[in-house]
Every structure is written in C-alpha cells, then in structure tokens.
Amino acid sequence: MTQVQAGVSQGRRVALTGNEAVALAMKQVEPDVVAAYPITPQTDIVQYFSSFVADGQVRTEFMTVESEHSALSACVGASAAGARCMTATSANGLALMWEVLYIAAGLRLPIVMAVVNRALSGPINIHCDHSDSMGARDSGWIQLYSEDAQEAYDNLLQAVRIAEHPEVLLPVMVCLDGFIISHSLENLEVLPDEQVRAFVGTYRPDVWLLDAARPVTMGPLDLQDFYFEHKRQEAEAMARAVPVIEEVAAEFGRATGRRYGFFEAYRMDDAEVAVLALNSTAGTARYVVDRLRRRGVRAGLLKLRVFRPFPQRALADALEGLAALAVMDRAEGLSTAGGPVFVEVRSALYDRARRPLTMNHIYGLGGRDVGPDQIEKVFDDLLQAVECGEVRRPVSHLGVRE
Amino acid sequence: MKGKPGWKDIPRGGMILEAGNAATYHTGDWRSQRPVWDPEACTHCLFCWIYCPDSAVRVVEGRMTGIDLDYCKGCGICVNQCPKAGALKMVPEDTAAAG
Numbered sequence: 031m032t033q034v035q036a037g038v039s040q041g042r043r044v045a046l047t048g049n050e051a052v053a054l055a056m057k058q059v060e061p062d063v064v065a066a067y068p069i070t071p072q073t074d075i076v077q078y079f080s081s082f083v084a085d086g087q088v089r090t091e092f093m094t095v096e097s098e099h100s101a102l103s104a105c106v107g108a109s110a111a112g113a114r115c116m117t118a119t120s121a122n123g124l125a126l127m128w129e130v131l132y133i134a135a136g137l138r139l140p141i142v143m144a145v146v147n148r149a150l151s152g153p154i155n156i157h158c159d160h161s162d163s164m165g166a167r168d169s170g171w172i173q174l175y176s177e178d179a180q181e182a183y184d185n186l187l188q189a190v191r192i193a194e195h196p197e198v199l200l201p202v203m204v205c206l207d208g209f210i211i212s213h214s215l216e217n218l219e220v221l222p223d224e225q226v227r228a229f230v231g232t233y234r235p236d237v238w239l240l241d242a243a244r245p246v247t248m249g250p251l252d253l254q255d256f257y258f259e260h261k262r263q264e265a266e267a268m269a270r271a272v273p274v275i276e277e278v279a280a281e282f283g284r285a286t287g288r289r290y291g292f293f294e295a296y297r298m299d300d301a302e303v304a305v306l307a308l309n310s311t312a313g314t315a316r317y318v319v320d321r322l323r324r325r326g327v328r329a330g331l332l333k334l335r336v337f338r339p340f341p342q343r344a345l346a347d348a349l350e351g352l353a354a355l356a357v358m359d360r361a362e363g364l365s366t367a368g369g370p371v372f373v374e375v376r377s378a379l380y381d382r383a384r385r386p387l388t389m390n391h392i393y394g395l396g397g398r399d400v401g402p403d404q405i406e407k408v409f410d411d412l413l414q415a416v417e418c419g420e421v422r423r424p425v426s427h428l429g430v431r432e
Numbered sequence: 433m434k435g436k437p438g439w440k441d442i443p444r445g446g447m448i449l450e451a452g453n454a455a456t457y458h459t460g461d462w463r464s465q466r467p468v469w470d471p472e473a474c475t476h477c478l479f480c481w482i483y484c485p486d487s488a489v490r491v492v493e494g495r496m497t498g499i500d501l502d503y504c505k506g507c508g509i510c511v512n513q514c515p516k517a518g519a520l521k522m523v524p525e526d527t528a529a530a531g
C-alpha cells in the first residue's frame with residue numbers, strides 16, 4: 031500500500047497482475063534490448079513483452095536465448111555497446127546468471143532486471159521465497175523490493191533512472207514475490223506513456239563500445255595491480271546510489287504522488303515492538319499492526335524497500351528506540367546464526383547505546399503461506415521478550431511443522 | 433603498487449580508453465628463460481616462426497633474424513621444435529641478462 035495523494039498524477043487505474051505491471055512498465059520504458067529466458071513464475075513477463083514486440087508496440091530488439099546465463103550475457107554485451115537493456119528471471123534462472131551478475135556490476139553496466147522471487151531448488155519448488163535474490167545480495171546489484179504490483183511497477187521505472195545515473199552506473203534488481211504478487215490481480219495506477227518517457231529520458235552513455243570515433247576496451251584482464259582499485263570504485267558507486275535513490279524517489283513522488291524511501295516506517299513513532307519485513311509480507315504485517323493497535327499494543331512495522339545499498343544508519347535511527355524487534359527472513363541462509371536480513375539489521379544496531387532486543391523469524395520458505403495469526407504470534411514473542419527482558423530463541427522457524 | 437594511480441584516477445570498471453595500447457605493454461616482462469639464437473647454425477627453415485604463439489620470431493625477406501624480446505614470453509616452443517641442433521637454446525634469464 032503506497033500513499034497516494036489525490037490530483038498529482040494523470041495516471042489511470044487498471045487491474046493488473048504483478049507480472050503484467052512489470053511487463054507494462056518495460057513496454058513504456060521501451061528499452062533498446064531485452065534478452066530473457068522464461069522461468070516460472072517470471073514467464074508471463076517474457077511472454078507479454080514478446081507479444082508487445084510481435085505486435086509492433088515496441089521497437090525493442092528482443093533476443094530469445096537458450097538460457098539465463100545467455101540472457102544476462104547478451105544484456106552485458108548490448109549494454110556495453112551502449113544500449114538500454116532489461117531482463118527478468120526467477121530462482122534457478124537467477125542462479126544460472128550467477129557469474130554474469132558480478133560481471134554486469136563489475137563492468138558498471140546499468141542493466142535493469144525484474145526478479146520474481148521464488149525458492150531455489152532443491153528440493154524443487156516453484157513458489158515464493160527470497161533465497162534467490164538474497165543469495166545475490168553481494169553481487170554488486172542494487173536491490174529494490176516491492177510489496178505489491180504498484181510498487182513493482184513504480185520501482186521498475188525508478189530503477190532505470192537509478193542504474194543509469196552517472197554517479198551510480200550499477201545494475202538494479204526489482205524484486206517482487208512469486209505468485210503472491212506476480213500472479214494476483216490488483217488495482218494500480220499506471221502512468222501515461224509520455225509521462226514514463228519523460229521520466230526515464232533517453233539513455234546517453236558516456237563511453238560505449240560501438241563508438242567508432244573513440245574505440246575503447248571493456249572487460250580486460252585486471253590483476254593484482256588494479257582489480258582492488260576497481261572494486262573500491264564499485265563500493266563508492268554503491269554509496270553514491272544512496273542520495274540518487276532518494277532524489278529519484280522524490281522526483282517520482284512529485285510526478286505521481288506516490289512517496290518512496292529506503293524503507294517505510296508504519297506506526298513506528300511510539301512503537302514498543304515492531305516487525306521488519308520486505309515484499310508482500312509487509313502488507314499482512316501492516317494489517318496485524320492495525321489490529322494490535324486497536325487492542326492497545328504499541329506495534330509497528332518497518333518495511334524495507336532497499337536492501338542494497340543497505341541503509342544501515344537510517345535503519346538504526348528508526349529502530350533503536352524499540353523495546354523489541356523481530357526481523358522476518360524469507361530465506362534460511364543456513365548459517366545457523368539467522369537469515370540474511372536479520373544479520374545485517376542486528377549489525378546496524380550494534381553501535382547504538384540504546385538498542386532493542388532482537389529476534390529472527392524465518393518463514394514462508396517454498397511458498398508456505400504466512401497469515402495474520404502467525405504474524406500476531408511474532409508480536410506475542412516480542413511482548414514476551416519485553417516482559418522477561420531477554421530473547422529465549424533468537425532464531426526460530428515460523429509456521430514449520432515440528 | 434606505489435606510483436600507480438589510485439581508484440579515483442582510473443577509468444571505471446577496468447575500461448581502457450586508449451586504443452591500441454597493447455603495443456606499449458611488453459609481455460616479455462614475464463619471461464624467466466629466453467631463447468638464444470645462433471645464426472651460424474640456423475638453416476632458416478622458419479619452423480620457429482610458424483610455431484611461436486606470440487609472433488616473437490623476427491623474419492625479414494624469408495630469413496630468420498632473431499627473437500623480439502619485448503614480446504617473447506620464454507615458453508621454449510621454438511627451441512623444442514627447432515630441427516637444427518644448436519640453432520636455438522633456452523637460457524635462464526639471469527644468466528642471459530648477465531651475459
């Protein structure tokens with residue numbers, strides 16, 4: 031649920047699935063090149079986009095490839111050549127792109143990719159969890175997470191601007207929950223084509239391989255004497271993405287009335303206990319927060335939108351005043367020390383003199399449903415921890431059969 | 433690593449902005465041994481020229497004239513396939529440089 035201010039946008043309200051919303055955003059951006067391979071639950075995106083191409087609604091060069099490794103490799107080549115490129119994938123498709131993820135980021139190519147979150151095999155499963163994109167968290171891609179179809183649409187448009195910003199030049203993943211969002215029909219507001227075109231503008235790379243007047247080499251061997259310096263540059267680009275993500279969100283907010291930041295703090299001002307979640311679970315948690323508030327519990331929700339770059343300081347500011355915090359991880363991590371979001375959020379709080387008790391709930395693996403009652407159980411755990419002043423089980427599995 | 437530019441002063445992502453600059457990079461720096469040629473023994477069959485993976489055998493008008501040590505990486509293939517005893521031999525770099 032994104033705050034909509036009446037009267038700002040000239041958009042129209044339509045009913046679309048998450049995948050349709052992503053495909054529509056791609057159509058409106060009309061990138062120069064899309065190279066993609068279908069995989070459940072992302073398939074619709076490729077299917078819809080290929081029909082836009084076949085029907086002449088976009089002039090995009092659509093490359094059908096034999097694998098996801100090839101899809102992202104084709105995007106790397108096309109992006110290096112100077113084209114605006116997009117792709118989309120899920121789960122094992124993302125895993126097959128693995129080495130190319132690092133190459134796209136390391137060569138500083140502003141590719142935009144929708145990741146429809148799905149559990150990684152094995153055992154084989156086609157439903158939602160975040161093991162795919164969480165595994166790719168250190169690949170150098172910016173990661174935006176989307177609660178619903180509206181946010182997936184809005185994030186995709188903003189991703190183009192963030193990726194291509196001259197201070198950034200990093201690829202961006204826009205994540206949305208497989209089936210839960212990708213295949214659910216939802217009302218959302220979409221922008222007129224001209225407004226999208228004006229917002230994303232024309233991509234003008236400063237250096238590109240097909241520039242015959244200025245021949246360059248991209249991707250040469252980079253050994254002990256320079257590789258480290260190039261990684262240092264990449265780290266700097268990630269840091270520079272912080273103000274850029276804010277600027278782009280502000281401009282998007284002015285144009286549409288829909289406000290975005292690194293996270294959304296819902297009823298956090300006076301909250302005593304809160305859950306931190308990303309993607310669609312945030313919607314369920316918001317409903318539970320309202321339900322608990324009616325019963326007098328000072329409950330809050332922190333919905334994380336940007337996981338890379340990780341907003342460490344702002345998050346600590348927003349969370350330090352709580353008595354107890356539960357971090358929801360839809361990926362196991364299998365470290366025995368908690369899921370990936372938990373580990374980073376807890377580390378963000380380490381330097382604070384005042385910090386909440388923290389606990390981690392790993393949930394929803396392989397598409398296991400998480401309903402309001404289960405999230406209420408998380409708040410029960412939090413209240414109990416506050417009462418006894420300690421966390422008895424720092425890491426637990428929510429909704430698993432014993 | 434001293435004397436090389438820092439991360440703020442180099443093109444992003446490892447790009448090389450200057451065309452054809454491989455000419456200024458002498459891969460012969462890697463060599464630990466070098467081939468030494470004896471013009472008296474050589475029959476100019478040019479096997480070494482055909483086999484050298486780095487085009488480091490110099491030939492002028494169909495005759496072997498020596499090794500281009502800027503690019504010879506010292507793999508020894510030329511020596512190994514030379515049919516004429518004594519025309520090419522591998523010598524450790526420190527001995528050769530001293531001699």
Ligand code: SF4
Nearest residue numbers: 474475477478480514
């Ligand atoms: S292979 Fe030996 S004999 Fe033949 S040209 Fe080379 S050095 Fe001379």
Ligand code: SF4
Nearest residue numbers: 484504505507508510
């Ligand atoms: S040692 Fe190797 S690189 Fe050097 S000239 Fe002989 S074949 Fe060529």
